[in-house]
Amino acid sequence: MKKSSVLLLFTASLLLTWYGCGNSNSSLDTGDAAAKVYVKPGSQDEFYGFMSGGFSGQVSVYGLPSGRLFKVISVFSQNPETGYGYSEETKPMLNTSHGFIPWDDAHHPSLSQTDGVADGKWIFINGNNTPRIARIDLKEFETAEIIEIPNSAGNHGSPFTTENSEYVVASTRFSVPFGDADPSISTYKENFHGTISFIKVDKETGRMNLAFQIMMPGFHYDLARSGKAASHGWAFFTSYNSEQANTLLEINASKNDKDFIAAVNWKLAEEYVAKGKAKDFPGTYYHNYMDHSTQSAVSQKITTVKMLDPKDCPGLIYFLPTPKSPHGVDVDPSGEYIAAGGKLASLIPVHSFSKIQAAIENKSFEGEVNGIPVLKYDQIIAGEVKDPGLGPLHTEFDDKGYGYTSAFISSEVVKWKIGTWEVVDRIPVYYSIGHLMVMGGDTRKPDGKYLVALNKITKDRYLPTGPALTQSAQLIDISGDKMKLLLDFPTIGEPHYAQGIKAELLTKDFMKVYPIEKNKHPYITRSEKDSRVEREGNTVHVYMTASRSHFSPDNIEGIKPGDKVYFHVTNLEQDWDVPHGFAVKGMNNSELLIMPGETRTILWEPKTQGIFPFYCSDFCSALHQEMQGYIRVSKSNIPLSFGTGK
Amino acid sequence: MKKLPLLTLLALAFLLSACSDKKDTPDPAAENPNKTNEFGLTEFEMENGVGPVKTKLSLGEIDMMKVKDGEKIFTEKCSACHKLDERYVGPAQADLLSRRSPEYVVNMILNPEEMLQKHPEAKKMLAEYMTPMPFQNVTMEDALKLLDYFRHTASQTKK
Numbered sequence: 001m002k003k004s005s006v007l008l009l010f011t012a013s014l015l016l017t018w019y020g021c022g023n024s025n026s027s028l029d030t031g032d033a034a035a036k037v038y039v040k041p042g043s044q045d046e047f048y049g050f051m052s053g054g055f056s057g058q059v060s061v062y063g064l065p066s067g068r069l070f071k072v073i074s075v076f077s078q079n080p081e082t083g084y085g086y087s088e089e090t091k092p093m094l095n096t097s098h099g100f101i102p103w104d105d106a107h108h109p110s111l112s113q114t115d116g117v118a119d120g121k122w123i124f125i126n127g128n129n130t131p132r133i134a135r136i137d138l139k140e141f142e143t144a145e146i147i148e149i150p151n152s153a154g155n156h157g158s159p160f161t162t163e164n165s166e167y168v169v170a171s172t173r174f175s176v177p178f179g180d181a182d183p184s185i186s187t188y189k190e191n192f193h194g195t196i197s198f199i200k201v202d203k204e205t206g207r208m209n210l211a212f213q214i215m216m217p218g219f220h221y222d223l224a225r226s227g228k229a230a231s232h233g234w235a236f237f238t239s240y241n242s243e244q245a246n247t248l249l250e251i252n253a254s255k256n257d258k259d260f261i262a263a264v265n266w267k268l269a270e271e272y273v274a275k276g277k278a279k280d281f282p283g284t285y286y287h288n289y290m291d292h293s294t295q296s297a298v299s300q301k302i303t304t305v306k307m308l309d310p311k312d313c314p315g316l317i318y319f320l321p322t323p324k325s326p327h328g329v330d331v332d333p334s335g336e337y338i339a340a341g342g343k344l345a346s347l348i349p350v351h352s353f354s355k356i357q358a359a360i361e362n363k364s365f366e367g368e369v370n371g372i373p374v375l376k377y378d379q380i381i382a383g384e385v386k387d388p389g390l391g392p393l394h395t396e397f398d399d400k401g402y403g404y405t406s407a408f409i410s411s412e413v414v415k416w417k418i419g420t421w422e423v424v425d426r427i428p429v430y431y432s433i434g435h436l437m438v439m440g441g442d443t444r445k446p447d448g449k450y451l452v453a454l455n456k457i458t459k460d461r462y463l464p465t466g467p468a469l470t471q472s473a474q475l476i477d478i479s480g481d482k483m484k485l486l487l488d489f490p491t492i493g494e495p496h497y498a499q500g501i502k503a504e505l506l507t508k509d510f511m512k513v514y515p516i517e518k519n520k521h522p523y524i525t526r527s528e529k530d531s532r533v534e535r536e537g538n539t540v541h542v543y544m545t546a547s548r549s550h551f552s553p554d555n556i557e558g559i560k561p562g563d564k565v566y567f568h569v570t571n572l573e574q575d576w577d578v579p580h581g582f583a584v585k586g587m588n589n590s591e592l593l594i595m596p597g598e599t600r601t602i603l604w605e606p607k608t609q610g611i612f613p614f615y616c617s618d619f620c621s622a623l624h625q626e627m628q629g630y631i632r633v634s635k636s637n638i639p640l641s642f643g644t645g646k
Numbered sequence: 647m648k649k650l651p652l653l654t655l656l657a658l659a660f661l662l663s664a665c666s667d668k669k670d671t672p673d674p675a676a677e678n679p680n681k682t683n684e685f686g687l688t689e690f691e692m693e694n695g696v697g698p699v700k701t702k703l704s705l706g707e708i709d710m711m712k713v714k715d716g717e718k719i720f721t722e723k724c725s726a727c728h729k730l731d732e733r734y735v736g737p738a739q740a741d742l743l744s745r746r747s748p749e750y751v752v753n754m755i756l757n758p759e760e761m762l763q764k765h766p767e768a769k770k771m772l773a774e775y776m777t778p779m780p781f782q783n784v785t786m787e788d789a790l791k792l793l794d795y796f797r798h799t800a801s802q803t804k805k
Binding site: 575578597621623645 | 721723776778
């Protein structure tokens, strides 16, 4: 693109933005937008939308097209609203090799797939700061597992499932030295490494297992996509900072005209691992999962990984030169086209999988980096989308042969045609779009009805709330030739990416209660008759039941200041939508929110003598206000006693 | 959270019931067992409740194995609200079968939500006790075991 046209575009986008400030409804020229997103009271949405919570560390669940928020699923961050990360059962979920971590930066949700289509079993999401991947079970909409990724820093290009969820992937945003080495930062080029990781997913249970890692040159790895259909068996990872700068990356990592997409043949990697080519390599990480039988998380520490070195594994990886500091790498539904978001480029390069295969066959390489052959750009490129807007980041596809690319700097979505590579439509978004999501747009069978733009900045779009403003999503109708903006709605944290799925896939079979018969929690109280208080030294276990509308026991005496009191509260209800809450005055952690049939434990350490009330914090019945109790904490020796209704 | 005023709840319950009553408007001409009254219920349903049990049960001897299982289910799933001999969250259960038919008991256990919406007796109980009886995730088999447990406790109380 010429300099003048860049300027023109920039000016145009500025004008659009400016115009938008005074008249945000300018693009809402279709009278039927409201009707298209109106889901009348009592009716349900056609789609679920799962949005990453960004720096909230969570995942939010929306209905689409209405944009109604249903739930925030606790994933990487403690949540005092539910007790996640505070209750004894859930605390181990947040264990890492760095100790207990109450927060992370959640980026890219990825629905599990079968035959390249979302199957509704699980949704995976990466934690960027302390490298992790979480698996959320979509029968209960709760986090079931978190695995840490060793030999990595900044797990950004992740989890991006393969087409049968054989694997989810991870790649290092920051290259770092391995282990506890202590080199000067200025020795980056010699001592800093990247890794790409493949995490095997059990087909039945979903249980994750770090199968192998690949040692990579010390670039920064950004985003990823697994191949599908024609390219099934491969996965693609963008990289930047091929300059290997360690300071002022803004300038120093933006010098090369092209960086690389790493194309990994993971089926071949499996063969190399089977042949024993992978070395046992140090790497300490935690693997945490919910044991559904005991309703408690289990934490395992692991200290080695299987490491593949591309030098020993010919054909494992190829580098595709790609302009310029590419961000997204997105595979079309056929699996043939691989579109890169050339963040700093003025075009969208689209590679051809069949051309890549031909070039590999012909050994047509322009060089090699750390044993990884570099293909020739001209020989693998299928086409370039010209004038795609400024700062193209991320592409998804519809079912009619079009790609949709977000352009961050010019705040717009650009629609282009696969094959002719022509831009056919564009629509402004408000403002500074990062990722976008077409329903099923990353699968073999997209649903070409809606696109969701995920925006970093909202400025004047909503009522102001001081310096800190919400991020937003915008629903765009893509069913016709012209894109139409239908709806704006705020999101929880920064919506880095989202996934959409037909609601009927999840509403057919989900959990309404935890069957009490299957609850094998070691501290369960099966009936009110079994409720009791037991003292072991200065540790006290309260076996408590909750049902509408009382706790048992609800009067407890004989607790001393300095005791460690564990409340194990079992919700005896077996009725849908009847959680009970539990909170004690002066508690230093959080409340418990206990689902029907569930047992949850919270620790309370009273410091002073006194009477401490506790109560149900989730409105449960007409007599909810009566659902309460008292605990007497005494300095003198009062015998332990407890009861209900006596 | 604030307590909902009792009156509002009662008014709501009345409104809800008024709606559900309208649903199945009976055909007064039909002289058959399906004939319904002002509550939209048949004679059978008035006596035996609304739910999966639609004809009289043929009850044999009390099965002591079922009584034992029934007691366990009662302890785990019912006793947080019901005691045998005293009013608790819900009514005492020892004299249950002198107040209700066996079929009513099973229907109330398996279909409490609809019962509380439609049946005048169930509605009366809700107005008195204010806590709706929930479905406790039990099967028909479980409900029949509970029934034998109630039959057994009733026979014990009589002695």
